[in-house]
Amino acid sequence: MQKDVHEAELQNLLTAYVVTGLLFMLLPGTFLGVWNLISISSERGLSSLSAAWIQAHGHAQIFGWIGTFIIGIGYYSLSKMGTIAPFAVSRGWLSWLLWTCGVLLRWVANISLWNWRILLPVSAAAELAAFLIFFFTVSRHRSSGAGRTIEVWMGLVIASTVGFLILLLMNAAVATRLALAGETPVFPHGFDQRFLVLATWGFPVLAVWGFNARWLPAFLGLKPASRGSLLAGLVLCGSGVIAALSGNFRIASAFLIVASVTVTLALNIFERAQQPPQLQGVHPAFPAFFRLCYAWLLVAAILSAWAATADQNGGIWGASRHALTVGFLAGMIFAIGPRILPAFCGGRQLFSPALMFAACSLLNLGCLLRVSSEIPAYEGFAQAAWHVLPYSAVIELIAVSLFALNLALTLARPAAPLSDSRLYTISFSQGPKQI
Ligand code: HEM
Numbered sequence: 001m002q003k004d005v006h007e008a009e010l011q012n013l014l015t016a017y018v019v020t021g022l023l024f025m026l027l028p029g030t031f032l033g034v035w036n037l038i039s040i041s042s043e044r045g046l047s048s049l050s051a052a053w054i055q056a057h058g059h060a061q062i063f064g065w066i067g068t069f070i071i072g073i074g075y076y077s078l079s080k081m082g083t084i085a086p087f088a089v090s091r092g093w094l095s096w097l098l099w100t101c102g103v104l105l106r107w108v109a110n111i112s113l114w115n116w117r118i119l120l121p122v123s124a125a126a127e128l129a130a131f132l133i134f135f136f137t138v139s140r141h142r143s144s145g146a147g148r149t150i151e152v153w154m155g156l157v158i159a160s161t162v163g164f165l166i167l168l169l170m171n172a173a174v175a176t177r178l179a180l181a182g183e184t185p186v187f188p189h190g191f192d193q194r195f196l197v198l199a200t201w202g203f204p205v206l207a208v209w210g211f212n213a214r215w216l217p218a219f220l221g222l223k224p225a226s227r228g229s230l231l232a233g234l235v236l237c238g239s240g241v242i243a244a245l246s247g248n249f250r251i252a253s254a255f256l257i258v259a260s261v262t263v264t265l266a267l268n269i270f271e272r273a274q275q276p277p278q279l280q281g282v283h284p285a286f287p288a289f290f291r292l293c294y295a296w297l298l299v300a301a302i303l304s305a306w307a308a309t310a311d312q313n314g315g316i317w318g319a320s321r322h323a324l325t326v327g328f329l330a331g332m333i334f335a336i337g338p339r340i341l342p343a344f345c346g347g348r349q350l351f352s353p354a355l356m357f358a359a360c361s362l363l364n365l366g367c368l369l370r371v372s373s374e375i376p377a378y379e380g381f382a383q384a385a386w387h388v389l390p391y392s393a394v395i396e397l398i399a400v401s402l403f404a405l406n407l408a409l410t411l412a413r414p415a416a417p418l419s420d421s422r423l424y425t426i427s428f429s430q431g432p433k434q435i
Helices: 002-043 051-080 089-112 116-140 152-181 189-200 204-219 227-245 249-266 286-310 315-344 353-378 383-412 418-429
Strands: none
Touching: 002 051, 002 089, 002 315, 002 383, 051 089, 051 116, 051 152, 051 189, 051 204, 051 315, 089 116, 116 152, 152 189, 152 204, 152 227, 189 204, 189 227, 189 315, 204 227, 204 286, 204 315, 227 249, 249 286, 286 315, 286 353, 315 353, 315 383, 353 383
């Protein structure tokens, strides 16, 4: 009985994180991104747009969408693995409140500039406090897991969590410095470029690799990941992030390319499956979308090397960043979200596999148009490419809206009885096969 109550409370908590992440993704994130891209295209250049608005979009997507999903899934899934003792779910709610307010305040500060000297550091402090509650909950409450060896996939998730913490500490330090002595809430360009490498490769990419190593053998029927190569991938990616933070982007991109290839091989992404994939309510094209994400990862890494040597107007960096954030990260969430989130949020079934297919296809199409036209447009190689960019933005907006609609309609369905929904969730402690 006690267990049922805790399970139901955890499911409600995760649902709140998922809905909040979707809202950040839609309005402050994607809608603003589309608006920005249309303005940039009509002015034929990045310099015409307020850097505060660009950073507001980036912050809403990385912290507001991806960060919110990762914290919510982290609370839920780690409590399922028996590595942390049952915790008071009220702690998860406190971190949700602080996190949501923090991300929202940052967006308001950047967009309106209203009282930004106060809002900026308050937002950073709230985000940090929310994360610290999460961090101490999942790191100090070891119970049955104490003494167990840490598997490599878990090592990747832990590294990602540490990356997230460092990111938030840097964010708080710079926000405070700007509030005291800056002229605007905009992070200086040089610092922002380094910060963004940590915000992408140093945290969500590592989390995805870790959870993929855990889930792919079951979901796609792939051979289990090679532990040594995964560990090598982690070290290489960490070295790339450290090189970028110290300003050596060429060295960083070389590390990131090798890391991406190593992890893709380690996870056997492009190998033939050994068993049929476990689709359970998602579209049969799920494995193909999954593999496309890893193609985007490799494109992003290769473009970062080109950007480090030849970028003049932000076009190659922008293309590399969006190959990673839209093609790899958003593509991954669009593929795997419908597979796991309905099950975790109360043992539900996905509302529509067809909507999932449409969202994933349009996202990939929008990303392809964006990445292929951003470089010629921004870098001045082909003026005609400016005409393609607004279409890419609108296609991505439709994709994102379909994804959100599908999940919202799924969550609006009645939950399975707790005895059934536990079948979906308890499997974290026993291996992923029953998810
Ligand atoms: C869905 C459609 C999207 C559109 C139309 C869009 C548009 C833009 C635009 C116009 C910029 C300015 C720089 C540039 O032109 O490259 C930008 C920057 C950025 N975007 Fe996006 N974006 C989208 C999705 C995403 C997603 C899904 C993420 C992350 C998950 C993301 C993360 C970022 C980041 C981190 C920056 C850099 C912010 C900075 O300079 O600090 N974007 N985006």
